[in-house]
Amino acid sequence: MNYYNKLERHAKKLSRLGHLNAICGWDQAAIMPNGGAQARSEAMAELAVISHELATADYLEDWFTKAETEDLTPEQRISLLALKRQWTMQNILPADLVEQQSLTGSQCEHAWRSQRKENDWEGFKANLKPVVELARKEASIRAQATGLSRYDALLDIYEPGMTSAVLDGIFADVKSWLPQLIQQVEAKQTSDAVLPLSAPFAIEQQQALSLEAMKLLGFDFEHGRLDISTHPFCGGVPTDVRITTRYDESDFTSALMGVIHETGHARYEQGLPKQWRDLPVGEARSMGIHESQSLFCEMQLSRSSSFSRLLAPIIQQAFNSKDSSLSVENLYLMNTRVKPGFIRVDADEVTYPAHVILRYEIERDLIEGNIEVDDIPIIWDQKMTQYLGLSTLGNFKDGCMQDIHWTDGSFGYFPSYTLGAMYAAQFMAAMKKVVDVEAAITSGDLSPIFAWLETNIWSKGCTLSTDELVKQATGDTLNPRFFKEHLMERYNQ
């Protein structure tokens, strides 16, 4: 067996341990009784230790050196690059830094859960400072190893190849038209009379509706499930994707849209290339591309007017109701309602980028050392006022304390959300050149739409760089004009 094959076998072993972690993690979040928590954490920690030992084994450096001189197929060479990136990422940080980060992050996150409710910025700040210090250390180490700037070195974890120089350009463009667009849409929508929903909506009926929507979107139930958890997510493994939701009896749209979103993530996972299963080159391309698939389903498809026509009768049947709030027109009004608000996760697709740009600008400056934790609330308030016309002065819990990301040190993640929205718009524009999307939606058979995604995105796994993937799929690298055109067309005509 040559060294490339040894590396493959080693990576598959790691991936299979990851499988156990994914299923036990899903179980923990979705169905484990409370009393099982302590033993489960201990068991999963044991698995993490074993995986870490495997991932950082001494012999790997030698294997990589030798594999690089071997006679490999072009595909194997691409796979080797992905293997090496994974190995580098797992070995770049000293063990004691990782341990410190894990401890400090858990502490900060744990305390945040109550501090947020109490609007306790002073308490939170004390925990966030050491988290930021450690993230800066991590960024320095990664910057030195990659030649990237400190923030870019963190961004690279989630969006390989993306830089703040590119983001700055893209976001500057968005900032030049977004605040005005939001005002125009708000003004335009004041005359829309949105009928309120006639709650309650039985959980069983919502569940049946969710399953219907998943079927419509081609979720493969031979390779996945839908369950309930407090924080909806898409977990499991590509052969067994576990998506979760939570049901709110007063408003079925939150669960429905959540399920549609997670189904987008799930189809990407289910559609990853089988020939590269359990290898890094067979994984999803980036967090931004992953989000593009969920937002393609949720934003590009589900909130379109043609999709409202498709879904309205299904919704009416699910709740056995012909209430006028469930009409095509009213569903579309609800699905496209724009309203600046404090909370990112509740934001519509028009105001969402403002939330992301604000966070990006703060975390970039924080990691690069241009601002300090103490400065966050005042900058947050300034930018919220500037982008969305809302002040968060003194309102920390609906301001800079609302997200979990920073509490455990995940700096560099936020841009993925808006990159995802932009990629989704660009994919839709490219798709429409070869697929009659409107006709597919009207017919109720969405398979031509997903066939395009499968061919151009899912089946590529990690074999292409993000730029190359997007270029081959759409003829162009990331271009924010498609996102702008999408918003203009849907909201400002």
Added chain:
Amino acid sequence: MNYYNKLERHAKKLSRLGHLNAICGWDQAAIMPNGGAQARSEAMAELAVISHELATADYLEDWFTKAETEDLTPEQRISLLALKRQWTMQNILPADLVEQQSLTGSQCEHAWRSQRKENDWEGFKANLKPVVELARKEASIRAQATGLSRYDALLDIYEPGMTSAVLDGIFADVKSWLPQLIQQVEAKQTSDAVLPLSAPFAIEQQQALSLEAMKLLGFDFEHGRLDISTHPFCGGVPTDVRITTRYDESDFTSALMGVIHETGHARYEQGLPKQWRDLPVGEARSMGIHESQSLFCEMQLSRSSSFSRLLAPIIQQAFNSKDSSLSVENLYLMNTRVKPGFIRVDADEVTYPAHVILRYEIERDLIEGNIEVDDIPIIWDQKMTQYLGLSTLGNFKDGCMQDIHWTDGSFGYFPSYTLGAMYAAQFMAAMKKVVDVEAAITSGDLSPIFAWLETNIWSKGCTLSTDELVKQATGDTLNPRFFKEHLMERYNQ
């Protein structure tokens, strides 16, 4: 850290990997979509390899030698014995034999699933022969290491300390009165008019009833769940016990009795000593003692007339029915119906021992080399005729091909079922000296019953030998007269 502590830490690590295996195994059996099977098997096989490497690590022999000379508390010394037994059991067989057994066993079991349906003894025989050959090899190796006879060395895996000499005595006693008792009970019951159930019974209602029964029996839902699987079992870990059942719309009693049975297993697991968690000394004593807890719930408690009085109104409410087939009297008649049949798993508690004794006698002679696989059908028929008055000539599928145990080489397991029934009867007899069992059942508060089991059985884990456990709990080692008296009292008065 001394060597005993090193061994403890090592065992806990193994136990935590066992936790992941238990949860992923439960998931596989209960809720995994079909398409996830291949990847799940691969992931679990990887875990098995890692666990095996840990369990058979070179350094352990040295650690045991050193730990044995250390200054330990009496409790630690008992724990060390249990650790050593576990280690010996995991290291006694050469790796290539284990691998051959695993392959041959899976092949035989897999083919058996269709061969049984087709009554294909010739086909099955060809696969069973190598399984028996390997089991004999295993038995020889274990016999040499332990000084036991070959069959006893296998029996010892499931029932440490039990021997065929003891079993022969006990079973000879049973054979002296059982065939006659069966005939008497059958004659007596001919005059009983058992009303048939008014099916169907909705699965949702059966599920609610199952949960009610589990509550009544004190199942701790903070540390466990009830779900559905094709083959009901009790899995998971002590802090998170997963029991499963399957529902038959035409007859609610099969699921109900199954759930009560598994709840008995579950309470034992939930009640194991917390101070010895994740260590061999904190595990269940033996398969027979485990079965005694399930049969205590199912046979001693649930099929008693006072329990029928307690359960009847709960059943009537669950199905919202006052049908006379759900009366106390009819439920009791159904729960105590005796009828010789071909199938062990369908047998009542009176005829069950006959099924076990027959299997015990055949597997003992098979492993000791006194008979061959070719001889099984004719002996099976002779013994079925002798013990239960039923011939299985030519009827292999309802005869010697009905059980899964031998297909994968589990020889020595069958006696546990009847040992369990006997221990259960002996525990009940002892308990009744200090607990007013009838009053507890009548009141609906069964906690005094379970407090006795917790104190005398569950909390002991593996700290005592089976003989010592039973002696401390009942004043006597295993004595089959309690089982006989139980059957006589319930069925022949």
